[in-house]
Amino acid sequence: MVRGGYIECIVKELLGDARNVKVVVTSVKGRLGDWEFTGKSNPDLIASELLIELWRYIKDLITDDVDLHLFLDVTHGINFMPTLTYQITRYIATLALIKGAGNTYIRVYNALPGSSEDSFEVVKLINDSIKRLVLPQDTRSTIVKALTYGGALATIPKILSKEHVCDKNCDKDYDNFQVNAKINHGGDKKVEYEFKGGIKPNDVYSRLIEKLLCEDKVFSQAVEKGGVR
Numbered sequence: 001m002v003r004g005g006y007i008e009c010i011v012k013e014l015l016g017d018a019r020n021v022k023v024v025v026t027s028v029k030g031r032l033g034d035w036e037f038t039g040k041s042n043p044d045l046i047a048s049e050l051l052i053e054l055w056r057y058i059k060d061l062i063t064d065d066v067d068l069h070l071f072l073d074v075t076h077g078i079n080f081m082p083t084l085t086y087q088i089t090r091y092i093a094t095l096a097l098i099k100g101a102g103n104t105y106i107r108v109y110n111a112l113p114g115s116s117e118d119s120f121e122v123v124k125l126i127n128d129s130i131k132r133l134v135l136p137q138d139t140r141s142t143i144v145k146a147l148t149y150g151g152a153l154a155t156i157p158k159i160l161s162k163e164h165v166c167d168k169n170c171d172k173d174y175d176n177f178q179v180n181a182k183i184n185h186g187g188d189k190k191v192e193y194e195f196k197g198g199i200k201p202n203d204v205y206s207r208l209i210e211k212l213l214c215e216d217k218v219f220s221q222a223v224e225k226g227g228v229r
Contacts, residue, residue, distance in 0.1 A: 024053040027179050027193045039193035047201035050088050052174045064100040075111040091205050093130040098212045104130040141206035166214035
């Protein structure tokens, strides 16, 4: 995972000011030009990187009852990246709703070549309003399963208390989350990613949901009392 640094310096040169610009760089898989990207990189790891880092930057921008607008440009998206990024954007929108945002909107754009060589057309592909929680079906979290199957909110504090979810630091594994890369600039131009263990974006997403619920004052007070009986 690359945070800030080199790419943000490039953005600063282009825009003149990078104070409000944050850059997230994930691992990739496959070939791009003469370069091959291999190792532990896979769609699950890439999606997890994207979710962790985007939420790290966006969560502090959310204000109670204030609308959140998310804009996604999928121009030149490679392989599975447009689909994956759109799904992660929907997850981010759901986390924002749980954190207290007002209406949450997602707009997806794509640029197409224009009628002349130097022109282009921007097309709006999706204009979506997230009003319900987007929840994963494949999750090990009892909390998220309860939400997925329509469990009453009153039961959530009881589950949180019973499983001691709030006693754990739900994002401790992600504080220093990093994917290392070995770069070979020789004849075989190759980037090999290294990451110990496995990671699933739905598990990451579920833990972020649990953390937000634990941080909610109403839920946390109920959990301290052993949940709603």
